[in-house]
Amino acid sequence: MKKRAVIPNIILTILCIVCVVPFILLFIASLTDEMTLVTNGYSFFPEKWSLAAYAYLWQQGIVIVRAYGITILVTLIGTVGGVLIISLLAYPLSRKDLPFGKAFAFFVFFTMLFNGGLVPTYLMYVRYFHLKNTLLALLIPGLLVNSFYVMIMRSYFKSNIPDAIIESAYIDGASEIKIFGKIIMPLSVPIVATVGLFVGIAYWNDWYNGLIYLTESKLFSIQNVLNRIISDAQFLASSNLGSTVNSSSITLPTTATRMAIAVVTILPILVVYPFFQKYFVKGIALGAVKG
Numbered sequence: 188m189k190k191r192a193v194i195p196n197i198i199l200t201i202l203c204i205v206c207v208v209p210f211i212l213l214f215i216a217s218l219t220d221e222m223t224l225v226t227n228g229y230s231f232f233p234e235k236w237s238l239a240a241y242a243y244l245w246q247q248g249i250v251i252v253r254a255y256g257i258t259i260l261v262t263l264i265g266t267v268g269g270v271l272i273i274s275l276l277a278y279p280l281s282r283k284d285l286p287f288g289k290a291f292a293f294f295v296f297f298t299m300l301f302n303g304g305l306v307p308t309y310l311m312y313v314r315y316f317h318l319k320n321t322l323l324a325l326l327i328p329g330l331l332v333n334s335f336y337v338m339i340m341r342s343y344f345k346s347n348i349p350d351a352i353i354e355s356a357y358i359d360g361a362s363e364i365k366i367f368g369k370i371i372m373p374l375s376v377p378i379v380a381t382v383g384l385f386v387g388i389a390y391w392n393d394w395y396n397g398l399i400y401l402t403e404s405k406l407f408s409i410q411n412v413l414n415r416i417i418s419d420a421q422f423l424a425s426s427n428l429g430s431t432v433n434s435s436s437i438t439l440p441t442t443a444t445r446m447a448i449a450v451v452t453i454l455p456i457l458v459v460y461p462f463f464q465k466y467f468v469k470g471i472a473l474g475a476v477k478g
Contacts, residue, residue, distance in 0.1 A: 210453075217241070217446035224442045240443035244451065247416060251451075253405065254412040258391060261325045261408065266387040268330050270379060273386075277337045278371055281344035292341075299334040309399060324400035325408055329390055336382045343378040344371065388456060413448045417441075 212229055220235035227234065244251065279285050280292050302308075308328075318324040348371060356366045372379065394410035401407060407415070 210457075213446055214450055217443055217450050219443060219446075221441070221443050237443065240447035243444055244416070244447055247412070250404075250412055251409070254407055254409040257322065257325070257406065258409040261322065262387055262390040265326050265329055265390040266383050268326075269333075269386040269390075270383045272330065272332055273336050273340055273382060274372065274375070274379065275367075276332055277340035278344055278367055280337070280341045281348070283350075295332070295334045295337050298332075299338075305399075312400065319400050320403050320406060322406060325390075325393065325396050325406075328396050328400075329386075329393060333386070336385060340375075340378050340382055343375060348374055384460070387459075391456060392452075409452065413452060417445060417448060 212231060215231055215233065216224065216229050217240050218236055218238065219230070219233040220237035221239065223233050223235045223237075276295070280288060280295065282288065285291070303311075312318045312324070312328065316323075316327070318327060352370060352374075353366060356370055361369070392410060393408065394414055397406075397408050397411035398414075401411065404412075404415070
């Protein structure tokens with residue numbers, strides 16, 4: 188190792204440790220006895236271990252499994268659909284010969300600064316689109332174009348797709364759809380993977396749409412189910428109903444349950460991220476070079 192690379196490597200190692208240690212502490216806390224957490228706080232070496240938090244989640248059984256299925260389905264469909272819509276808008280905006288291109292770009296940028304607000308949005312989705320208590324309520328609001336991702340992908344197309352390639356495809360008689368599908372998208376794997384990762388994480392972590400548009404628990408995503416579990420555990424643990432609440436309810440692992448829920452929620456993202464990492468840095472770096 189060269190001497191000039193020692194200091195940067197040390198700094199990056201420290202930053203890596205700073206990022207990883209909280210996850211380790213989170214996992215250990217989820218395996219710590221509730222009373223130990225209350226008495227001693229968080230520790231890498233707890234006095235007493237316990238699986239009570241995961242046992243409490245296990246009791247939910249089919250509810251969590253169904254919620255996971257809904258979340259995975261919505262995330263997969265939403266990610267594919269979202270990336271397709273974003274790229275279909277970003278590619279024309281990257282072309283210099285698009286009529287009224289600057290006006291369309293302004294409209295996209297304008298939505299980054301202003302939106303209609305909660306009440307008009309809710310009325311639109313519920314009264315006119317009839318999305319309330321449907322799976323589409325988890326899909327459609329996030330499927331609509333995110334202007335920030337459009338701008339990133341537009342910059343990537345402008346900076347990294349040579350006009351000569353598109354012109355040569357025109358000479359060979361290729362249509363716009365064929366150019367987009369056969370040339371543009373294969374050359375844009377880094378930015379597509381990067382935006383896809385962002386969109387997928389947004390769908391996976393979404394709880395707001397379920398809170399606003401869903402009242403039927405069978406349609407809840409994993410985020411909404413876990414949020415309800417936390418609320419139920421806190422209610423039972425703090426209840427003063429006397430004889431109507433047994434002693435086991437009083438000692439529910441509320442703090443440990445929060446940690447276990449965080450582990451259960453973030454684990455799939457940690458598993459998927461390494462497969463996108465090689466595209467992530469490249470896509471962000473190249474997509475942000477030019478505006």
